[in-house]
Amino acid sequence: MLDSFKTYFQSKTNLTDEQFHSISANLQFKKVEKGSILLHQGDVCHHSFFVSKGLLRSYTIDENGKEHIIQFAPENWIISDRSSSYFNEPSELFIDAIEETEIVFIDKNFINAVAEISISFREQDNTALHNHIRQLQKRVNLLLGATAEQRYLDFITIYPSLTLRIPQWMIASYLGITPETLSRVRKELAKRNFKPY
Amino acid sequence: MLDSFKTYFQSKTNLTDEQFHSISANLQFKKVEKGSILLHQGDVCHHSFFVSKGLLRSYTIDENGKEHIIQFAPENWIISDRSSSYFNEPSELFIDAIEETEIVFIDKNFINAVAEISISFREQDNTALHNHIRQLQKRVNLLLGATAEQRYLDFITIYPSLTLRIPQWMIASYLGITPETLSRVRKELAKRNFKPY
């Protein structure tokens, strides 16, 4: 469980094995079952979650009780509510497990400790923030203009592996359409003999 | 022109007047007329634009020739394509002037020089990134679920002053609806005796 995290992490920093081991000494791990909720809307987010195996998602629930999926996090991804943890404010988001998943809990102490000793970590973190912005901006752009079909096509080209793992109703929720509409879009694509793989 | 920038800037850093003056020595200023384009889609973004007077906007143009407005920047705002300038990639965005506006051109040399000498600047920049993410995430959420009316109401509560300055068709473009629909939404609100101010 720690292994994949270590690999991931060392690729982003220039820490020696010794440094890594001393810092990671009090990291927490957990295997959670499908459906477990890791962050509740309204709570302040105190951790980032590194997925070493499995699949997490973040989502909101609006006034009408509808879910809107913000992000998926499969293996080797980190998911969190950066706004909440950075500003110490209650989160808008839920984070839960779509599959049984193995998680490394990364808290601020860990982050600060690493930032302290590794310049390249700080740079990587900055890069990650910029990537996040880029990805969100692209999504805003899609939501402003694209049809259901265009959004779905975009999704399966960006996340081909996820397309098979995630239930369709969740993909629909991510795209901002109903499961029924997604089903129709897929049918239409099949009719036009579209081959995703 | 430099004054408002200096005020803005010193509020975010702890630079002395001397430091500021030496660093800002080769900053560029420009007054541009309404409609001037500061960044073209496809070009790499080399500056951030500080608005000391007037109003800028960033937007994309999709395959069908439709504009989608990403952001507005009135007085004392900075606008830019951070992704493009950070990753040195061609920008998706146009940036142009909605009104005649006075701009301070902030280039990387300036940023680097300040980051070099001011910790609080680096912190502020990091905070700005997090704010940007928060704002984008909120917008994604609105676009995923809210009706035209809800989006408009959200807009006028967040940007009451802009509501009066920006032509309605631009607000519509920001909200992802047509000008006609916005006009009907406004009519409907008026009928229900809604008072924005």
Place this chain on the structure above:
DNA sequence: CAGATGCATTGATGTAGGATAAGAAATGAA
């Protein structure tokens, strides 16, 4: 001043996608 030009409104009509309901298929538990 007359005629452009740009923006907002209004009306008529079209359509993508939502709501609802029901059945089929897949998954999973006993």
Place this chain on the structure above:
DNA sequence: TTCATTTCTTATCCTACATCAATGCATCTG
């Protein structure tokens, strides 16, 4: 295996919003 639950599909109807087109106003401009 069987029964139950969840997911996916299909069909019908409906609504929010788009599209198209006409008109009304301001503001420019020669």
